[in-house]
Amino acid sequence: MIFAAPILAAHTKYPTLTAVLYLFFSPICHQIPERSFFLLGRTLTVCHRCTGVYLGLFLGSLIPFDSRLPASPLARRIWILGATAPLLLDVALPSFGVWTNGSASRFTTGLIFGAMLASLLLAGVAELTDGVTEKWQRFQASEIKGGIS
Amino acid sequence: MNQEGMFKPALIGGVLLGILSALPLIKAFNCFCCAWVIGGAMLAAHLYVKSSVTAVTLGTGVLLGLLTGAIGAVVDTLFTIPIHFALRPFATGFAEQIQQVLDQLPNLPPETRDALRSMFASGRGMGIFFIILGGFFELVVFSVVGMLGGALGVAIFEKRKPGAEPMSQPPSYRTPEDLPPPPPPDYPRGS
Numbered sequence: 001m002i003f004a005a006p007i008l009a010a011h012t013k014y015p016t017l018t019a020v021l022y023l024f025f026s027p028i029c030h031q032i033p034e035r036s037f038f039l040l041g042r043t044l045t046v047c048h049r050c051t052g053v054y055l056g057l058f059l060g061s062l063i064p065f066d067s068r069l070p071a072s073p074l075a076r077r078i079w080i081l082g083a084t085a086p087l088l089l090d091v092a093l094p095s096f097g098v099w100t101n102g103s104a105s106r107f108t109t110g111l112i113f114g115a116m117l118a119s120l121l122l123a124g125v126a127e128l129t130d131g132v133t134e135k136w137q138r139f140q141a142s143e144i145k146g147g148i149s
Numbered sequence: 150m151n152q153e154g155m156f157k158p159a160l161i162g163g164v165l166l167g168i169l170s171a172l173p174l175i176k177a178f179n180c181f182c183c184a185w186v187i188g189g190a191m192l193a194a195h196l197y198v199k200s201s202v203t204a205v206t207l208g209t210g211v212l213l214g215l216l217t218g219a220i221g222a223v224v225d226t227l228f229t230i231p232i233h234f235a236l237r238p239f240a241t242g243f244a245e246q247i248q249q250v251l252d253q254l255p256n257l258p259p260e261t262r263d264a265l266r267s268m269f270a271s272g273r274g275m276g277i278f279f280i281i282l283g284g285f286f287e288l289v290v291f292s293v294v295g296m297l298g299g300a301l302g303v304a305i306f307e308k309r310k311p312g313a314e315p316m317s318q319p320p321s322y323r324t325p326e327d328l329p330p331p332p333p334p335d336y337p338r339g340s
Contacts (some may be wrong), residue, residue, distance in 0.1 A: 004237050011188075023283075023286070023291075024290070027176075027179060027286075027287060027290070028180065028183045028186075028290055028294070029180055030177075030180040046260055049182070050182070050219055052184060064201055067277055069188045072283070072310070073304075073307060073308050073309070073310060076304050077304065077305060080301065080304055080305060087182075089250065091181070113182070117300075117301065120207060120297070120300040120301055120304050121296060121297055121300050123207045124206075124207035124208045124209075124211030124296070124299075124300045124303075125208070125296075126208075127207060127208030128208040128211060128212075129211060131208065
C-alpha cells in the first residue's frame, strides 16, 4: 500500500483509489513531502521513518523464528531498549542541536525498530495460533471419541 | 489466559487512546509511530501484568493490544463526531483535513481534485459518512498497531518467566481446623 499509492498516482485513471490510500495513512503519519521518499516523482504514503518501520516489520518477519527473540525477560528488555534507543535519540537530539537527522538516519532507526517489533509480534501471534491449533486438535479428538461411544 | 480480566485494562487503555486520538492538535502525536495507540496498548498491558498472578505471555499481550486498539478506534470515532460539529465554524473539521490531504497529492488531475473537494465539503451528512469510513480504517490500523503495543508492553513490564510459580499467592499452611486430631492420651507409644 505504501508503494502502490505513488504508482497509482502516476496513472491518472485511479485518482479516488490514490486519495483513499493517502487518506488511510494520514491519521498515523504526518506525510510531509520533504520527509518522504519519492517514487515515480510522487511521495510514498508515509515518511522516511515510517517506511523504515514497515520495511523492518516485513524484513524482521523473514528471519528464522528460533533466532528471532531472546527467551529471558531481561535479554528481551535489553533487545527492546537497544532497538528503540537509536530512534528516540534520532528524534530527541536534533532538538538540543547536538545532531542533525537526515533521511538515512530516520529510515535506518525506523528499520531497526520495526525489526524489533516484528520479533515480538510474531512470537505472540505464533503462541496464539499454537494455542488455537491445540484446542482444535483436542476438540476433534473429543468429537471422534464421542462418535465411537 | 484470563480473558475476563483482560477486558478492564483493554477498556481503560482503549478509552484513553481513543480520546487522545480524537482531540485536535493532541492527536498529531499519533504521527510519531502511532504514539497514542502504542501507549494505550502498553498501558493496558501494564495494568494486566500487574493484576495477573501468573506470568503473562506475548500471545496474551498481542490479544490484549488487539482488543485495546479496536476499543480505541470505536471511542475515537464516537468522539470525533461531536468535535467535528463543534469545530466546523473554525474550519478545522474532518472535511477540511481531507481537503488538505487532497491538496498535497501531486499530479492529481484538477477536475478530479475539484470533484473530490466538492464531495467532501457538500454538507454534514457527508462529513459523518467520511468520519465513519475513517473509523473503519482506524479499526484496522489501530488493531494492528495495538497488537504491537500490547506485545511491547508485556515484553517490557513482565519480569517473571513463563511457567514460574505465582508470586502474589500466600504460602500454603494449615489452619488448626485442618490438622488431624491429636492422639488419645492412652495411645500406645513405641518403646
